[in-house]
Amino acid sequence: MSVDLNRPLAWTRASADAEAMLKGLQPNIVKEHVRDILRVLLLHFEDPRAARALLTHVAGLMKSAWEHLEEIDSYKKGGPPGAPYVGLGLTEAGYRGLGLGEGRIPDDPAFRRGAPADETCAILGDVPVSEWEPAYREQVHAVVLIGDAKASGDAVLACRESIVSHVGEGVTLLGEELGRGYNNESGHGIEHFGYVDGRSQPLFLEEEIVKERQHTDIFGWDPAFPLGQVLVRECGEDRRRFGSYLVLRKLEQDVRAFKEAEEALAKELKLQPADEERAGALVVGRFEDGTPVTVAGAEVGDDPVPNDFNYADDRFGHKCPLAAHIRLVNARDGDRGHIMPRRGQTYGERAKGFEDRPSEGVGLLFVAFNADIRAQFEYTQAKLANTYDPIIGQHERPPFHATTVWDAPPTSCVPPFPHTVRLRGAAYFFAPSLPFLRGLDANAM
Numbered sequence: 058m059s060v061d062l063n064r065p066l067a068w069t070r071a072s073a074d075a076e077a078m079l080k081g082l083q084p085n086i087v088k089e090h091v092r093d094i095l096r097v098l099l100l101h102f103e104d105p106r107a108a109r110a111l112l113t114h115v116a117g118l119m120k121s122a123w124e125h126l127e128e129i130d131s132y133k134k135g136g137p138p139g140a141p142y143v144g145l146g147l148t149e150a151g152y153r154g155l156g157l158g159e160g161r162i163p164d165d166p167a168f169r170r171g172a173p174a175d176e177t178c179a180i181l182g183d184v185p186v187s188e189w190e191p192a193y194r195e196q197v198h199a200v201v202l203i204g205d206a207k208a209s210g211d212a213v214l215a216c217r218e219s220i221v222s223h224v225g226e227g228v229t230l231l232g233e234e235l236g237r238g239y240n241n242e243s244g245h246g247i248e249h250f251g252y253v254d255g256r257s258q259p260l261f262l263e264e265e266i267v268k269e270r271q272h273t274d275i276f277g278w279d280p281a282f283p284l285g286q287v288l289v290r291e292c293g294e295d296r297r298r299f300g301s302y303l304v305l306r307k308l309e310q311d312v313r314a315f316k317e318a319e320e321a322l323a324k325e326l327k328l329q330p331a332d333e334e335r336a337g338a339l340v341v342g343r344f345e346d347g348t349p350v351t352v353a354g355a356e357v358g359d360d361p362v363p364n365d366f367n368y369a370d371d372r373f374g375h376k377c378p379l380a381a382h383i384r385l386v387n388a389r390d391g392d393r394g395h396i397m398p399r400r401g402q403t404y405g406e407r408a409k410g411f412e413d414r415p416s417e418g419v420g421l422l423f424v425a426f427n428a429d430i431r432a433q434f435e436y437t438q439a440k441l442a443n444t445y446d447p448i449i450g451q452h453e454r455p456p457f458h459a460t461t462v463w464d465a466p467p468t469s470c471v472p473p474f475p476h477t478v479r480l481r482g483a484a485y486f487f488a489p490s491l492p493f494l495r496g497l498d499a500n501a502m
Contacts, residue, residue: 059296062285067263068126076123077297078288081490083144084125085204085400086287086301086426087261090142092204095236095402096217097305097422099192099484100199100228102154107227108198109155109497112145114223115201116494118216119143126262141205141212145494146303146486151198155497161292163487167430168302172483180435182442182451183480190307192232193482200305200486202424204402207238234307236402236422239411243360245347248403249310249419250477251411252337253347256362257387259396261287273365278389280364286433287398287426291490298490304434306423307404307481308449313414315477325471326461339459340447340474342383351377351384354463374467378459382448385441397433400424420481430485447474 058072066075066087084090102108120128120140128139147155149169152162162169170177173186173193186194201220205213224230241247248254259282260266269280291298323336338350347362348355351371357363367389371377377384387396405419427433438449445454454473461468 060284060288060299062288063283065261065263065266065281066284068123069264074297078299079123079126080121081298081492082122082288083300083488083491084120084122085142085144085202086398086488087122087284088126088129088265089258089398089400090125090204091206092142092202092236092400092402093207093238094210094213095202095204095234095422096213097234097236098201098203098217098220099195099197099231099233100201100224101196101231102151102198102228104227105154105156107225111220111223111228112155112199112494113497115143115145115220116491116497118219119145119491119494121491138206138209141203141209141216143216144202144204144303144488146200146202146305146488148197148199148484148486150196151486154198163289163292163300163302165289165302165430165487167435168485168487170485172304172306172485177435181438183483184451189480189482190232193307193484195231197231197484200303200484204236234404234422236404239403239407241346243346243358245360245362247345248421249312249405249407249411249415250315250337250341251345252341252343253345253362255399256343256347256364257383259286259398261398269364272361277365277367282393282396285428286394286396287428289428289487291493293493295492298492300487300489300493301426301428302430303486303488304423304425304427304430304483305486306483307420308423309417309420309479309481311416311477311479312419313416314475316414318475318477322457322459322471322474326459326469328461335463339378339381340457342377342381349377349383350381350463374458375460376464378457378467380445380447380457382441382446385444385446386437395433395436397425397427397437400426420478426488445473449478451476451480 060075060078203213203216245253260280266281288299291300319337323333338344344356346356348357349366352366401422401424404422441450442452456470457474458467
């Protein structure tokens with residue numbers, strides 16, 4: 058039976074074709090991989106033979122999605138932790154740099170256009186490429202991602218050294234990023250502004266969906282998504298080979314400016330000290346602990362972080378402003394085709410307890426997988442830019458409308474929330490199948 062892209066997959070009951078698909082698919086796509094530490098290597102190819110040889114070596118370090126799922130199952134039963142995650146993506150120029158024919162290159166129009174293109178920057182409202190960091194201004198051909206739990210830092214480093222040792226004449230290491238995770242006191246992952254991050258992920262495996270539905274129902278938020286929202290059939294005759302389009306963006310966060318803006322908003326709204334935390338929640342759409350502001354006017358502290366909600370009873374923004382970040386990203390109104398799995402990580406060092414307020418050097422390595430870059434990532438990012446998202450949107454912003462009293466009509470029109478996130482670089486990749494990578498022959502040119 059062929060792989061059914063119109064529904065989630067029960068991997069423990071997978072058909073022969075579905076099992077073959079998972080055994081050829083990279084991990085971290087249909088199921089996220091632990092990556093408390095994440096190393097990102099940006100590569101450029103000068104010589105096709107050297108590039109093929111390097112990718113063949115990287116492929117030897119990679120496990121499949123199937124192996125990853127088996128590792129998780131074994132670990133839950135008392136087995137050892139799994140091996141580090143190694144993922145790889147190629148840009149359109151990277152495919153050409155391998156000496157491959159036109160028919161082997163994925164055909165997504167946005168992928169072909171590329172992230173640094175003037176047209177892409179115009180669509181997304183991005184700053185010009187001339188303002189990006191040097192590595193991203195170069196022609197990036199490939200990205201290698203290496204991630205694992207913090208305790209496995211040595212294993213990640215060893216994997217990184219093994220790959221870099223094969224970089225030499227014919228392949229250049231353009232740049233490297235180091236991501237590391239931060240958690241709040243409840244153990245939930247947070248980003249540098251201090252808010253729980255990574256909730257509302259689309260789930261593609263039935264086993265995960267069953268687990269999530271222990272804490273939710275489909276009236277507020279249905280976590281189930283079809284495989285076709287993240288997987289793309291690879292060019293070639295084997296219909297069981299799949300990959301996914303990978304979007305990488307380095308987003309620098311100005312923590313000092315954000316926190317000062319939060320404090321200024323609380324004063325503008327004349328919030329009482331006990332209610333000041335709601336100022337930031339109005340901008341983000343959730344309190345720092347993840348409580349949705351449309352559900353409660355203060356932190357609830359639930360575990361897991363609440364996710365079973367929508368905005369049906371808050372159509373006019375009496376609780377959560379219409380311009381709140383998570384409301385713009387996911388309106389939870391039935392329009393689900395743009396939702397994409399996010400697999401990024403924070404970068405930059407912070408003091409224990411997050412007491413410091415850096416204005417640069419920290420941020421998010423945004424990583425998302427897509428079946429259609431234009432319909433998913435670009436649709437979302439352009440919407441955020443054009444609807445004046447207070448977090449990610451890059452355009453000039455109008456005054457911010459917010460409610461002084463929770464669950465009451467917006468009564469305050471305060472100055473625009475300042476820009477506190479800066480794009481430092483971006484690239485579009487395709488994460489090919491493992492058989493594709495393992496089949497590259499440096500001598501077959």
